[in-house]
Amino acid sequence: MAAKRKVARIGILTGGGDCPGLNAVIRVVTKTAITQHGLEVFGIEDGFLGLIRNRMRPLSFDDVSNILTVGGTVLGTSNRANPAHFATGNAADGKPIFEDVTNRVIEHITDRQLDAIVCIGGDGTMSGAASLIERGVPCVGVPKTIDNDLMHTDLTFGFTTAVETATECLDRIHSTASSHHRVMLVETMGRNAGWLTLHAGLASGADIILIPEIPYSVDIVSETCLKRSRRGKRFTIIAISEGAKPKDGEQTVNKIVHDSPDPIRLGGVSTVLAEQISAKTGLETRATILGHIQRGGTPVAFDRVLAMRFGYKALELLVQGKLNQLVVLQHDDIRSVPISDVADQQRIVSCDHPLLAVARSVGTCMGD
Numbered sequence: 001m002a003a004k005r006k007v008a009r010i011g012i013l014t015g016g017g018d019c020p021g022l023n024a025v026i027r028v029v030t031k032t033a034i035t036q037h038g039l040e041v042f043g044i045e046d047g048f049l050g051l052i053r054n055r056m057r058p059l060s061f062d063d064v065s066n067i068l069t070v071g072g073t074v075l076g077t078s079n080r081a082n083p084a085h086f087a088t089g090n091a092a093d094g095k096p097i098f099e100d101v102t103n104r105v106i107e108h109i110t111d112r113q114l115d116a117i118v119c120i121g122g123d124g125t126m127s128g129a130a131s132l133i134e135r136g137v138p139c140v141g142v143p144k145t146i147d148n149d150l151m152h153t154d155l156t157f158g159f160t161t162a163v164e165t166a167t168e169c170l171d172r173i174h175s176t177a178s179s180h181h182r183v184m185l186v187e188t189m190g191r192n193a194g195w196l197t198l199h200a201g202l203a204s205g206a207d208i209i210l211i212p213e214i215p216y217s218v219d220i221v222s223e224t225c226l227k228r229s230r231r232g233k234r235f236t237i238i239a240i241s242e243g244a245k246p247k248d249g250e251q252t253v254n255k256i257v258h259d260s261p262d263p264i265r266l267g268g269v270s271t272v273l274a275e276q277i278s279a280k281t282g283l284e285t286r287a288t289i290l291g292h293i294q295r296g297g298t299p300v301a302f303d304r305v306l307a308m309r310f311g312y313k314a315l316e317l318l319v320q321g322k323l324n325q326l327v328v329l330q331h332d333d334i335r336s337v338p339i340s341d342v343a344d345q346q347r348i349v350s351c352d353h354p355l356l357a358v359a360r361s362v363g364t365c366m367g368d
């Protein structure tokens with residue numbers, strides 16, 4: 001297909017759950033492509049869904065002006081549209097029928113004469129990109145997610161903003177917990193990775209931090225609350241990941257999104273644990289689930305700059321013909337790794353991560 005010729009027209013899409021900083025990438029890629037390299041840019045709507053349904057539009061310099069500070073994505077996104085595994089309908093029993101619609105996607109890419117696609121997303125989006133690459137569509141990836149769980153990058157953009165948001169919420173819970181002498185649980189997102197909870201928990205001085213990587217003991221958590229109470233500390237703040245689970249127990253599933261390639265949506269563990277702590281200790285407990293608040297809003301300055309560094313590098317790779325790479329941050333250097341190295345993998349907190357030692361050094365209970 002057209003990929004063999006010099007890159008002249010590119011597509012750009014944002015896939016998976018949104019996060020602050022997506023527009024910063026769209027802006028830098030589009031502006032640099034047009035002004036520095038004379039490329040044409042097509043904005044693909046709603047992630048891979050736009051490629052499947054042939055929904056894309058040319059992007060001009062003006063189209064991407066004034067979006068740097070805006071949360072979300074002006075292109076829209078979808079976390080249910082992997083071309084290699086796309087729900088095209090329902091069987092008689094109501095279960096979705098998945099099909100490989102990559103041929104359709106390639107037809108649309110060829111019709112629009114796109115030479116390469118910039119895919120901004122997490123592990124699911126990189127998995128979609130990897131299947132396009134296998135079929136000869138050149139792609140370059142940019143790592144986003146509030147979960148910070150992509151392999152080979154020290155940071156994804158969006159994470160730092162989400163940490164700020166979760167920290168502010170935890171700080172606010174602190175004052176009401178203290179007034180009412182309650183055990184307050186604050187549930188953060190992050191899927192199977194505890195990065196968001198660990199960072200926000202540390203930053204807000206949470207007394208207990210529970211992450212998916214360290215299964216918790218309900219007895220130890222309850223005893224910690226009681227000990228604080230006996231010492232005259234009449235409240236306890238617990239930062240808990242949506243993916244946290246008890247020892248010998250399972251994660252709490254909020255819903256199954258049947259037509260999604262990654263159907264499990266976690267959520268609700270804080271409510272379950274709040275009841276258990278209350279029953280064991282007699283202390284008054286409340287749970288707050290932060291949910292999608294963590295994904296919304298304007299990106300913090302750090303994420304804007306990181307998003308711009310990533311987007312700039314992605315375009316540099318494209319024009320240099322270094323395709324099928326994901327841009328990454330390693331030791332404050334923007335580098336790249338093959339997209340196939342990160343697709344469908346998650347980077348979780350290792351049990352010897354230095355931040356765990358920091359948390360424990362100030363007496364934070366990790367639930368174990």
Ligand code: F6P
Nearest residue numbers: 017145146147189190191265266
């Ligand atoms: O991957 C980002 C994320 O926000 C996770 O932290 C969370 O588990 C999931 O997406 C929620 O997905 P949805 O927007 O489909 O509810």
